Amino acid sequence: MKLPGILALAAPQSVGGQAVIEGVMMRARDTLAIAVRKADGTIVTEVRPWFSLARHPWLKKPFVRGFPVLLETLVNGIKALNFSAMQAAEGDEEGGELTTWHLVLTMVLALGAALGLFVVLPHFLSVGLELLGLAGDVDSLSFHLWDGCIKMAVFVGYILAISLIPDIRRVFEYHGAEHKVIWTWESGKDLSPDATRFFSRLHPRCGTAFLLFVLVVSILLYAVLVPYLLTWYSPEHFLAKHLYIVGMKLFLMIPVSCIAYEMIKFAGKYSRNVLCKALCWPGLMMQVLTTKEPDDSQIEVAIAALQCAVNAEEC
Template sequence: MSAAKTVGGQAVIEGVMMRAKDNLAIAVRRPDGEITVELRPWFSMTPEFMKKPFLRGFPIFMETMVNGVKALNYSATQALDEEEDGELTSFHLILTMVIALGAALGLFVVLPHFFSVAMKWWGVSGDVDSLSFHIWDGFFKMVMFLGYIVSISLIPDIKRVFQYHGAEHKVIWAYETGGDLEACRIKNFSRLHPRCGTAFLLFVLVVSILLFTVLVPMVVAIWAPESFVLKHLYIVGIKLLLMAPVSAVAYEMIKASGKYENSPVCKVMCLPGLGMQYLTTREPDEQQIEVALAALNKAVAAGSSDADGGHC
């Protein structure tokens, strides 16, 4: 797979956002059945010196969040037939991101830590510098992640988003492998993709478990408050700070999995992420694939004209 043929995407409300180089396109199926497509420049907040391996992960993650939230908001205005001036202001965008990040860190970093503290109180775990504590911490991270995915998948509107997620993957596979860009043929491609954001989140969890298991005992050995409460608040703060390098490492892993997808090692690395996508994607219908294809064509056509779709 050549770098020039690599695109990325995201499912939105009744549609798909596709990115090709410095452009993104958001295609949404409106209530009247029409597909509307919006072309925008990719908002970048990553300075040139931060685009190096193991530096780029966290800032790219942040700018992906910004573009993703803006795409979701736009799709909501189109799918619900609202005025476009109802989109988020800069203030509301920042507030939304802060709330989303806070909720994610609280759910997958803070709560698992204090659940593991409870295991120590019950006598089935050692202190924070022991391996058993971090085994419990990793266990609770995975349980909460799986529980979250399963819970939201039961919501009818999220099921629709997961179908568009599957359509996004199928269209990307067809484009990157040089297949026919026709909805009736694209549906035969897999709805699973190794560069999916679900796989990235799973890599983040795995890397955080391994990194915390090694680094937290080292930090505690150097210095930690005497007070039990302050000690654990201090450690949670260290974990939150470490999420930046954790996301950087996870990003390089997801990049490697796409670049060396035929490598036996990468295939093994991708298996858990691909397995998770059975939960976060659903088989789309041809109309949903048409929406994803419209987004792809618009994004790619902004820089080239080699992605024109056809009809069966």
Template sequence: MKRFLRLLPLLVASPTVGGQAVMEGVMMRDRDRLAIAVRKPGGDILIDVRPWFSLTAAKWLQKPLLRGFPVLLETLVNGVKALNFSAQVAVEEEDGAEIGPLAMGLTLAASLGFALLLFVVTPHLFSLGMRGMGLSGGVEDLSFHVWDGLFKMVMFLGYVVAISFLPDIRRVFEYHGAEHKVIWAYEQGAPMTPAGARGFSRLHPRCGTAFLLFVLAISIVLYAFLVPWLLTFYAPETAWIKQAYIVVMKLFLMIPVSALAYEVIKLAGKYHTSPVCRLISAPGLFMQMLTTKEPDDAQIEVALAALDGAVARQPAA
């Protein structure tokens, strides 16, 4: 527990290095470039360095409450590209065609659609079921949105636990742990070797897992107050149309939800000594107990290769 608590103050200012795990590898980002390092089936490490695709080049998109949703979208785009590259390498197709704009759009749409179905539509239907059993009020009542939020959290935790039993996903979680260890070593000035990174924690306070938790938590609060308020302006009379209207409303509300979640994370980093910020950051660290596993030295070696590519001084291709 003491080691865990020591991580909380380290929601520090604004280091530029971050990353994500991919299939048999790690993607690392430093400012406007990223590097993907993947272990090929033959054992060699393949590194691909490229520019970071950004949607926030315009200064007005860097303003608070405007930047959160574009940052989420650009992270998804770069993440899907990295996953696609790692999947090609995993089956020895690293010379295959890069995913095109249409395929990228369809992949992102499918990913977002699945996430929204799982974490917006399904919890809403569950809350309707609770109302049908007399355990909840209507959509205008706080109890409806409490059930919605509780089920959303259970779905999220259950989903993470369920996929953790899949061998391929467990490998991804191990690479996730390797990514964090290497970033720790880099930030602390430790030797950039497997031995130098091995002793660091697999948990990191700036992990994107915290963003997902903030999105879920903030959506509970905003839905509880905004949905009843918006229904005072317009509410379809037909029951099923009204429920469909509310679901669509929740989908659009994900834009301000994600924007607000991003600002909360930024504030937590800026005021990391505040007891309140430490408290709201703690669930993200606990969640990483599920989404990271202890890596071996070979996996740490891949993460080191990705970091070397990301922070190298030569321009990205």
């Protein structure tokens, strides 16, 4: 499919996106578009309906919608990554799309790895500090302070480690291109590399900021709710007690994601407000690590994705 012509965009609708392998995925309302730069230099685009789990009105309500949105974003993101990998490596060959079972398995593995790295590992490292006498019991504030500090260290360390991989750096450059193009769109400017180049690569509605909100909310919620829930039931055996607590923490990720989603929606909507700027600042600083300055060819790919998302009939 060819790249649509440059558009002058006024009164824009809300859009979002994600970097993929040698490309960008953009979403506008119920449509997503993926644009990928192939090995021969051409841009291939794919327009698809947005897979949604929140079809019932109740699932779209504030402080409920966050968890379904997280799951559907993961599904659409994995499928977009799969498409981009096929196009970047093999061209237009068919038959490589993930089956439903492959998608479910990939999601389970991805969620399991994330929860293991950012929930289970910090908890048991904090248990180790408790055994060394450096932290209190799990119902004390010091335990959860250590747990929170370890979470943050693991998060930052993970991002720093993967940023050393050349292919991931390329993804981070496309991540920067995605943000720049969204800023251009939201400012009502012409979608062109010349107009886009000078916009910031940092954006308050970024998924990196969402993950940071998730970490902060989880630290605060665990510090309050875990000791309270232990007053209702607390296994006597040491290992059983901590496995029970980890299970509670995993379940509490549902309300954590719902609260974090509302926070990032609020911060993005009122980004000029002083309080919202303060809320956004840590996430923006984290994006210094997860985005890199793109070149014009990468900006062109992000523009192609956005134009196809908002004008699907032209792609």
